[in-house]
Amino acid sequence: MTVADMNLDLKDRTIILGVTGSIAAYKAADITSRLTEAGAKVFPVMTSSACRFIQPLTLQVLSRNPVASDMWKEGEGWQPGHIELADQADLLLVAPATAHCLALFAQGLAPDLLSSIHLATPASVMLAPAMNGKMLAHAATQANIETLRSRGYHFIAPQSGMLACGYEGDGKLAAVDTIVQSVKDFFANA
Ligand SMILES: Cc1cc2nc3c(=O)[nH]c(=O)nc-3n(C[C@H](O)[C@H](O)[C@H](O)COP(=O)(O)O)c2cc1C
Secondary structure, three states: OOHHHOOOOOOOOEEEEEEOOOHHHHHHHHHHHHHHHOOOEEEEEEOOOHHHHOOHHHHHHHHOOOOEOOOOOOOOOOOHHHHHHHHHOOEEEEEEEOHHHHHHHHHOOOOOHHHHHHHHOOOEEEEEEOOOHHHHHOHHHHHHHHHHHHOOOEEOOOEEEEOOOOOEEEEEOOOHHHHHHHHHHHHHOO
16 A cells, blocks of 8 residues: 555544553554554553553554653653643544543543643543443443533443453443544544
């Protein structure tokens, strides 16, 4: 395939990819790769829990951009560059999004870099939840999803299937294809 044949639907789109502490975090590598291949400038921001599941280096190499995770680390975290990034982003995509992340976003809390960027960015927000089915069904999680929906946030619905916790049910991260297509559709319709 030549560069001319490549599908660059996301050319020059700036996407902050939030990655949170789900077992599905490893799929963020594929998402980063696919969005980058489609022409997007992907800037990964990982929570500290996400860093327990996947190495920041993986997303750094695949996105060809630095990965931010620690708000307190000099030169990496809460610096003008990240405010600038929050300002310039066209989309904040969080995939996978934990129950904890949905709660922080719904409540407007900002204890870490990702949740702080969430409050600082004027970009649209797209969330791909992934969690145990009972966490997803919990009234608190459902209320948080409802709050975020009412603010116009986009959701990529989790699928039903075998979950990493051993249960079968809802809460499995949407397929990478679905997530990438949802991002493309978002920009096509923007
Ligand atoms: C092995 C393992 C898998 C986990 N998977 C999930 C998950 O898929 N979804 C979720 O909401 N929480 C999951 N958790 C719990 C989160 O990691 C925990 O709530 C954490 O505080 C989330 O932090 P973050 O939202 O800042 O990344 C998992 C925890 C462990 C130890």
